[in-house]
Amino acid sequence: AAAAGDAASIKLANDFSIEGEETAAIIIDRAVVLDGNNAKIDFGFEVVTGGVTIKNFNINTSTWGKAVCKNGKPDADGNMTKGDCIAIEIHNATDVPVIIENNNIVHDVFLNNNSSVYLADGTLAYVLNNNIKTENKSNASYERGGIYIGSGTRGKIEGNKIDSAKT
Numbered sequence: 001a002a003a004a005g006d007a008a009s010i011k012l013a014n015d016f017s018i019e020g021e022e023t024a025a026i027i028i029d030r031a032v033v034l035d036g037n038n039a040k041i042d043f044g045f046e047v048v049t050g051g052v053t054i055k056n057f058n059i060n061t062s063t064w065g066k067a068v069c070k071n072g073k074p075d076a077d078g079n080m081t082k083g084d085c086i087a088i089e090i091h092n093a094t095d096v097p098v099i100i101e102n103n104n105i106v107h108d109v110f111l112n113n114n115s116s117v118y119l120a121d122g123t124l125a126y127v128l129n130n131n132i133k134t135e136n137k138s139n140a141s142y143e144r145g146g147i148y149i150g151s152g153t154r155g156k157i158e159g160n161k162i163d164s165a166k167t
Contacts, residue, residue: 004013025068025089028052031096036103042070047090050096050124054088055103061087062108062135068118086148091120097155101128114144116164121150129159 025044028034040058044067047054049076061067068089087107092098100117107116116132119125132146146162 001125003081044087044089047098048091052093052097053099055099059087060106062106062137067107085114085167086116086118087116089118089120090125091122092123092125095124097162098123098125099121100125100130101130102130104131106133106135108137113144117147119147119149119153122152123150123154125155127151127157127160129157130161132160132164134162134164
């Protein structure tokens, strides 16, 4: 058993998927270490506190609704017309960093004002050694791209490979 205050550790089976589920993202509101052990997943993460580590995942959020998506509205053809859509969204105003490392992220930004990794204003985070491919299948304009950095963000962003050629 972990001592009080220790972060929990969760292992996912390889190729874990929520295909067909309505869940848009996993919201993490306590300190936890998520080691994907190279699992392939098709959903995003929203982190709302410090002490969270997300590492070693192969994340593919290239289908609307399989990411942290907000404020989107479908048009007559069922396509989303607006809204933020992010693979990993972090809101951490604590003094304990969120660590995002060694992930492979493929994310379709869908429409404008989106990114693969989003660091909200005042967030403390380390974003390290991730491979990020930001797709733009709808060819919309004004995309943010790979990593969005809010004002007052603290921490480190190092060793990431970012392909955001269409954003």
